[in-house]
Amino acid sequence: MKKRFILINFKQYEKASLDRARNLLLEFSSIDIPSGLFLGFAVPAYDLFLKREFPNLGIISQHVDCAPFGAHTGQISMDALMKIGITGSLLNHSERRVSAENIKCTLRRAGESNFDIFLCVEGAEEARSYSEMGARFISYEPPELIGGDVSVSTAKPTVIEEVVSSCSGKGSTVLVGAGIKTPADVSKSIELGAGGVLVASGVVLAADPVKVLNGFIEAVR
Numbered sequence: 001m002k003k004r005f006i007l008i009n010f011k012q013y014e015k016a017s018l019d020r021a022r023n024l025l026l027e028f029s030s031i032d033i034p035s036g037l038f039l040g041f042a043v044p045a046y047d048l049f050l051k052r053e054f055p056n057l058g059i060i061s062q063h064v065d066c067a068p069f070g071a072h073t074g075q076i077s078m079d080a081l082m083k084i085g086i087t088g089s090l091l092n093h094s095e096r097r098v099s100a101e102n103i104k105c106t107l108r109r110a111g112e113s114n115f116d117i118f119l120c121v122e123g124a125e126e127a128r129s130y131s132e133m134g135a136r137f138i139s140y141e142p143p144e145l146i147g148g149d150v151s152v153s154t155a156k157p158t159v160i161e162e163v164v165s166s167c168s169g170k171g172s173t174v175l176v177g178a179g180i181k182t183p184a185d186v187s188k189s190i191e192l193g194a195g196g197v198l199v200a201s202g203v204v205l206a207a208d209p210v211k212v213l214n215g216f217i218e219a220v221r
């Protein structure tokens, strides 16, 4: 299968934090991951250490900073993440936007360190400019659909195609997210040219998160 990506953002949902993050990861570790699929779990900063308990799960950060080890307060260090085995992070999520200058610096450091940045954007123009800057993963999420029941693939098919075409030929893979709740939302996203999806409430708040996630995995095959 073509390389696909499903990223589950735990946000700071109480249901997916601390001991409950551990329980969820334990449940997710029973999932059979097909070859060619990267299944990522973006856990809150205070739960990143769980990577040591679940070394085989694709645990990623929800944010990362450019600053290296040193006198920097309140930052999430890429170097420290890599030391605990975490090799990827979301960046510039609508709920955690950062400056273009920071993005540029973090993309450069990530490129030097073989660290995956899943860079969130809110439209095709932003996608084009960061793709030209060398972003390997562009995650398009319209903020107004986040957390709702109407999926990006239903509400914004044309924008998804624009984002995909604005990144094509530049080596970036496009992921899409917001309002994804069903396998049909996932397969439609793939049909529109995305390489994967970014999902939070549809999985994390579901009565049976493993069942929902297995449905999504079937839909990207």
Ligand code: G3P
Pocket (backbone or CB within 6 Å): 009, 093, 141, 145, 146, 147, 148, 177, 178, 179, 180, 198, 199, 200, 201, 202
């Ligand atoms: O990062 C994923 C997220 O912002 C989408 O949230 O709840 O609409 O799947 P949700």
